[in-house]
Amino acid sequence: MDKLARQALLFDFYGELLTEHQRSIYEEVVLNDFSFSEVAQDQGISRQGVHDLVKRSTRILEDYEEKLHLVEKFVTIREKVHEIHGLTQSYEDSDLNQIMTRIEELSHSILEEL
Protein backbone atom coordinates (compact mmCIF):
# COMPACT_ATOMS: atom_id res chain seq x y z
CA MET A 1 0.00 0.00 0.00
CA ASP A 2 1.40 3.45 -0.81
CA LYS A 3 1.84 6.09 1.87
CA LEU A 4 -1.19 8.17 0.91
CA ALA A 5 -3.54 5.18 0.84
CA ARG A 6 -2.29 4.21 4.28
CA GLN A 7 -2.74 7.73 5.62
CA ALA A 8 -6.27 7.83 4.23
CA LEU A 9 -7.10 4.51 5.88
CA LEU A 10 -5.64 5.57 9.22
CA PHE A 11 -7.74 8.71 9.04
CA ASP A 12 -10.82 6.70 8.10
CA PHE A 13 -10.43 4.44 11.10
CA TYR A 14 -9.15 6.74 13.81
CA GLY A 15 -9.82 10.27 12.52
CA GLU A 16 -12.69 10.74 14.97
CA LEU A 17 -10.15 10.54 17.78
CA LEU A 18 -8.42 13.71 16.64
CA THR A 19 -9.72 17.12 17.70
CA GLU A 20 -11.84 18.90 15.13
CA HIS A 21 -8.98 21.33 14.45
CA GLN A 22 -6.43 18.54 13.92
CA ARG A 23 -8.89 16.68 11.74
CA SER A 24 -9.62 19.60 9.44
CA ILE A 25 -5.93 20.50 8.96
CA TYR A 26 -4.98 16.86 8.36
CA GLU A 27 -7.78 16.51 5.84
CA GLU A 28 -6.77 19.61 3.89
CA VAL A 29 -3.08 18.76 3.71
CA VAL A 30 -3.00 14.98 3.48
CA LEU A 31 -6.25 14.04 1.78
CA ASN A 32 -7.05 17.13 -0.27
CA ASP A 33 -3.41 17.84 -1.09
CA PHE A 34 -3.37 21.56 -0.25
CA SER A 35 0.09 22.97 0.49
CA PHE A 36 1.20 23.96 4.00
CA SER A 37 1.22 27.59 2.84
CA GLU A 38 -2.31 27.46 1.45
CA VAL A 39 -3.71 25.91 4.61
CA ALA A 40 -1.70 28.30 6.80
CA GLN A 41 -3.20 31.30 5.00
CA ASP A 42 -6.69 29.82 5.07
CA GLN A 43 -6.56 29.03 8.81
CA GLY A 44 -4.65 32.12 9.88
CA ILE A 45 -1.79 30.16 11.44
CA SER A 46 1.90 29.85 10.47
CA ARG A 47 3.23 27.44 7.87
CA GLN A 48 5.29 25.82 10.63
CA GLY A 49 2.12 25.52 12.73
CA VAL A 50 0.40 23.58 9.96
CA HIS A 51 3.45 21.36 9.53
CA ASP A 52 3.55 20.58 13.26
CA LEU A 53 -0.19 19.89 13.44
CA VAL A 54 0.00 17.40 10.57
CA LYS A 55 3.05 15.71 12.06
CA ARG A 56 1.41 15.44 15.48
CA SER A 57 -1.87 14.14 14.01
CA THR A 58 -0.02 11.53 11.95
CA ARG A 59 1.79 10.40 15.11
CA ILE A 60 -1.53 10.09 16.99
CA LEU A 61 -3.12 8.02 14.21
CA GLU A 62 -0.03 5.79 13.95
CA ASP A 63 -0.03 5.29 17.73
CA TYR A 64 -3.63 4.05 17.66
CA GLU A 65 -2.78 1.64 14.85
CA GLU A 66 0.27 0.42 16.72
CA LYS A 67 -1.96 -0.47 19.66
CA LEU A 68 -5.08 -1.71 17.86
CA HIS A 69 -3.90 -3.01 14.45
CA LEU A 70 -7.38 -2.50 13.03
CA VAL A 71 -6.27 -1.09 9.67
CA GLU A 72 -3.93 -4.05 9.21
CA LYS A 73 -6.72 -6.49 10.11
CA PHE A 74 -9.18 -4.78 7.82
CA VAL A 75 -6.80 -4.72 4.83
CA THR A 76 -6.27 -8.48 5.16
CA ILE A 77 -10.00 -9.11 5.33
CA ARG A 78 -10.69 -6.84 2.38
CA GLU A 79 -8.19 -8.70 0.20
CA LYS A 80 -9.82 -12.02 1.00
CA VAL A 81 -13.34 -10.74 0.39
CA HIS A 82 -12.14 -9.27 -2.90
CA GLU A 83 -10.91 -12.70 -3.90
CA ILE A 84 -14.25 -14.27 -2.93
CA HIS A 85 -16.11 -11.64 -4.92
CA GLY A 86 -13.79 -12.16 -7.91
CA LEU A 87 -14.41 -15.91 -7.79
CA THR A 88 -18.16 -15.36 -8.10
CA GLN A 89 -17.70 -13.08 -11.11
CA SER A 90 -16.20 -15.39 -13.69
CA TYR A 91 -16.31 -19.14 -13.56
CA GLU A 92 -17.06 -22.15 -15.67
CA ASP A 93 -19.68 -24.56 -14.34
CA SER A 94 -17.06 -27.28 -14.38
CA ASP A 95 -14.95 -25.40 -11.83
CA LEU A 96 -17.77 -24.85 -9.39
CA ASN A 97 -16.75 -27.38 -6.78
CA GLN A 98 -13.17 -26.18 -6.79
CA ILE A 99 -14.28 -22.57 -6.48
CA MET A 100 -16.60 -23.41 -3.63
CA THR A 101 -13.71 -25.08 -1.81
CA ARG A 102 -11.59 -21.95 -2.19
CA ILE A 103 -14.44 -19.72 -1.00
CA GLU A 104 -14.83 -22.01 1.98
CA GLU A 105 -11.12 -21.69 2.81
CA LEU A 106 -11.16 -17.92 2.48
CA SER A 107 -14.32 -17.36 4.52
CA HIS A 108 -13.01 -19.71 7.19
CA SER A 109 -9.74 -17.82 7.44
CA ILE A 110 -11.59 -14.49 7.73
CA LEU A 111 -13.67 -15.86 10.59
CA GLU A 112 -10.48 -16.94 12.36
CA GLU A 113 -9.36 -13.32 12.29
CA LEU A 114 -12.63 -11.67 13.33
Place this chain on the structure above:
Amino acid sequence: MDKLARQALLFDFYGELLTEHQRSIYEEVVLNDFSFSEVAQDQGISRQGVHDLVKRSTRILEDYEEKLHLVEKFVTIREKVHEIHGLTQSYEDSDLNQIMTRIEELSHSILEEL
Protein backbone atom coordinates in the same frame (compact mmCIF):
# COMPACT_ATOMS: atom_id res chain seq x y z
CA MET B 1 -25.80 -9.70 21.29
CA ASP B 2 -25.91 -10.12 25.06
CA LYS B 3 -24.18 -7.67 27.39
CA LEU B 4 -21.21 -9.90 28.21
CA ALA B 5 -20.50 -10.70 24.55
CA ARG B 6 -20.58 -7.00 23.79
CA GLN B 7 -18.26 -6.15 26.68
CA ALA B 8 -15.85 -8.85 25.54
CA LEU B 9 -15.85 -7.47 21.98
CA LEU B 10 -15.33 -3.90 23.16
CA PHE B 11 -12.40 -5.13 25.25
CA ASP B 12 -11.02 -7.10 22.29
CA PHE B 13 -11.08 -4.05 20.05
CA TYR B 14 -10.15 -1.21 22.37
CA GLY B 15 -8.69 -2.88 25.46
CA GLU B 16 -5.17 -1.82 24.51
CA LEU B 17 -6.25 1.78 25.01
CA LEU B 18 -6.86 1.22 28.73
CA THR B 19 -4.00 1.43 31.20
CA GLU B 20 -2.54 -1.89 32.29
CA HIS B 21 -4.19 -1.50 35.69
CA GLN B 22 -7.64 -0.76 34.20
CA ARG B 23 -7.21 -3.65 31.78
CA SER B 24 -6.31 -6.21 34.41
CA ILE B 25 -9.19 -5.23 36.73
CA TYR B 26 -11.69 -5.17 33.84
CA GLU B 27 -10.49 -8.58 32.70
CA GLU B 28 -10.82 -10.14 36.14
CA VAL B 29 -14.30 -8.77 36.83
CA VAL B 30 -15.98 -8.71 33.44
CA LEU B 31 -14.33 -11.50 31.48
CA ASN B 32 -13.23 -13.89 34.22
CA ASP B 33 -16.27 -13.23 36.39
CA PHE B 34 -14.49 -12.68 39.70
CA SER B 35 -16.50 -10.72 42.27
CA PHE B 36 -15.64 -7.13 43.24
CA SER B 37 -14.64 -8.42 46.69
CA GLU B 38 -12.32 -11.08 45.35
CA VAL B 39 -10.55 -8.66 43.01
CA ALA B 40 -10.39 -6.01 45.77
CA GLN B 41 -8.66 -8.44 48.11
CA ASP B 42 -6.33 -9.70 45.39
CA GLN B 43 -5.29 -6.18 44.32
CA GLY B 44 -5.20 -4.63 47.77
CA ILE B 45 -7.77 -1.94 46.95
CA SER B 46 -11.30 -1.30 48.20
CA ARG B 47 -14.38 -2.99 46.82
CA GLN B 48 -15.66 0.45 45.85
CA GLY B 49 -12.34 1.11 44.09
CA VAL B 50 -12.78 -1.98 41.93
CA HIS B 51 -16.36 -1.00 41.17
CA ASP B 52 -15.29 2.51 40.09
CA LEU B 53 -12.42 1.20 37.94
CA VAL B 54 -14.70 -1.18 36.07
CA LYS B 55 -17.32 1.51 35.57
CA ARG B 56 -14.73 3.99 34.31
CA SER B 57 -13.13 1.42 31.97
CA THR B 58 -16.51 0.45 30.54
CA ARG B 59 -17.22 4.12 29.88
CA ILE B 60 -13.86 4.54 28.10
CA LEU B 61 -14.47 1.50 25.87
CA GLU B 62 -18.03 2.65 25.09
CA ASP B 63 -16.74 6.13 24.21
CA TYR B 64 -14.30 4.71 21.68
CA GLU B 65 -17.05 2.63 20.11
CA GLU B 66 -19.36 5.63 19.99
CA LYS B 67 -16.71 7.49 17.98
CA LEU B 68 -15.33 4.70 15.81
CA HIS B 69 -18.17 2.12 15.45
CA LEU B 70 -15.61 -0.58 14.69
CA VAL B 71 -17.24 -3.30 16.76
CA GLU B 72 -20.55 -2.62 15.03
CA LYS B 73 -18.87 -2.74 11.60
CA PHE B 74 -16.99 -5.96 12.34
CA VAL B 75 -20.06 -7.68 13.77
CA THR B 76 -21.98 -6.94 10.56
CA ILE B 77 -19.10 -8.25 8.43
CA ARG B 78 -18.72 -11.33 10.58
CA GLU B 79 -22.40 -12.21 10.18
CA LYS B 80 -22.13 -11.97 6.39
CA VAL B 81 -18.93 -14.01 6.24
CA HIS B 82 -20.60 -16.61 8.48
CA GLU B 83 -23.41 -16.82 5.95
CA ILE B 84 -20.92 -17.22 3.08
CA HIS B 85 -19.10 -19.92 4.98
CA GLY B 86 -22.37 -21.67 5.78
CA LEU B 87 -23.36 -21.63 2.12
CA THR B 88 -20.16 -23.47 1.19
CA GLN B 89 -20.80 -26.14 3.82
CA SER B 90 -23.97 -27.77 2.59
CA TYR B 91 -25.36 -27.48 -0.88
CA GLU B 92 -26.81 -29.56 -3.67
CA ASP B 93 -25.09 -29.31 -7.05
CA SER B 94 -28.37 -28.12 -8.53
CA ASP B 95 -28.35 -25.03 -6.28
CA LEU B 96 -24.83 -23.97 -7.16
CA ASN B 97 -25.67 -21.04 -9.39
CA GLN B 98 -28.16 -19.69 -6.91
CA ILE B 99 -25.66 -20.04 -4.07
CA MET B 100 -22.96 -18.32 -6.10
CA THR B 101 -25.32 -15.41 -6.72
CA ARG B 102 -25.97 -15.08 -2.99
CA ILE B 103 -22.23 -15.24 -2.20
CA GLU B 104 -21.67 -12.56 -4.79
CA GLU B 105 -24.30 -10.32 -3.17
CA LEU B 106 -22.85 -10.84 0.30
CA SER B 107 -19.22 -10.27 -0.66
CA HIS B 108 -20.23 -7.19 -2.63
CA SER B 109 -22.07 -5.73 0.35
CA ILE B 110 -19.09 -6.40 2.62
CA LEU B 111 -16.80 -4.55 0.23
CA GLU B 112 -19.21 -1.61 0.29
CA GLU B 113 -18.71 -1.40 4.06
CA LEU B 114 -14.93 -1.86 4.15
